Amino acid sequence: MSETEKSAYRVHLEGLTATERTVFAGLIQLTEGNATQFQIETVLENADVVLLDGGVRRSQMLSRLNNRIVQRTIWIDPPADFPVTYQVSRPLRWTLIMKMMEKIVGESPTDPAVVVQPQGGRQTLDQLCSISQTVLRQHIGIAADFLVNSARSDVIAAAGSPAKVKNSAFLEDLIKQLPASADAGKIADEISKALARAVAQ
Numbered sequence: 394m395s396e397t398e399k400s401a402y403r404v405h406l407e408g409l410t411a412t413e414r415t416v417f418a419g420l421i422q423l424t425e426g427n428a429t430q431f432q433i434e435t436v437l438e439n440a441d442v443v444l445l446d447g448g449v450r451r452s453q454m455l456s457r458l459n460n461r462i463v464q465r466t467i468w469i470d471p472p473a474d475f476p477v478t479y480q481v482s483r484p485l486r487w488t489l490i491m492k493m494m495e496k497i498v499g500e501s502p503t504d505p506a507v508v509v510q511p512q513g514g515r516q517t518l519d520q521l522c523s524i525s526q527t528v529l530r531q532h533i534g535i536a537a538d539f540l541v542n543s544a545r546s547d548v549i550a551a552a553g554s555p556a557k558v559k560n561s562a563f564l565e566d567l568i569k570q571l572p573a574s575a576d577a578g579k580i581a582d583e584i585s586k587a588l589a590r591a592v593a594q
Contacts, residue, residue: 402498403434407455408446409469413485415578416568417444419585420487423560429495437462442494447471465497487565518545518555521563524591528583529567532575540570560588 404421406414421431434440437455443462445452447470456466456475467479467490479493522541529537544567552558564584568577 401430401432402441402494403439404431404442404444404494405434405437405440406444407437407452408449409444412576412578416487416581417490419564419581420491420561422585423564423588429498431494441465442467442497444490445469445471447475467493467497488562491561518549518558518563520591521560521588524587525564525567525584528580528587532580533572536572540567543570 406417409417418433421433431442437443437459440462443466445456445466445468447453447468453472453475456462463476464478466477467481468475468477469480469485470482471477471480479497481490481493522545525544526537526541529540533540544563547566548558548563549555552562564581568581571577571580
């Protein structure tokens with residue numbers, strides 16, 4: 394693997410709401426700024442990380458039938474009687490889930506599921522803010538400027554400098570600040586697609 398290539402590990406999802414899946418897919422697309430990249434995987438057996446929704450019967454069944462996935466499973470609101478190594482509760486903290494995923498593939502190193510060729514440079518925070526602002530204005534008008542600036546300030550304060558801000562952290566903070574009437578999943582998806590187009594140019 395060359396220095397410009399990145400590892401891509403596969404994540405299998407069971408359950409989650411449509412909005413949660415859309416937000417998660419958007420965050421996955423933004424992992425190009427990280428040392429390790431992730432991709433959604435539809436086949437459980439091929440996954441390096443498994444994200445199970447404890448409120449879904451199929452998740453419980455898969456866990457019982459596949460003991461080998463316990464150490465690489467992140468549970469959302471797990472059943473009380475299940476063996477759990479990693480767990481989170483709703484409302485979901487996406488950056489925490491991403492950190493758990495990185496820890497899982499770091500603790501149990503395997504060959505990356507996919508080697509991803511670089512698609513261009515990582516978006517700077519200013520570019521990310523500009524793209525997000527353009528998308529948000531179509532949904533909430535001039536209030537988009539305030540929300541983007543607020544999210545930008547929050548993530549810079551948390552990271553210590555603009556250079557250390559991860560795209561996924563910015564998007565998560567921005568989504569948290571959206572008004573209840575906004576379709577967070579759709580907005581996250583549109584921002585992710587706009588970023589992908591910008592990187593490809």
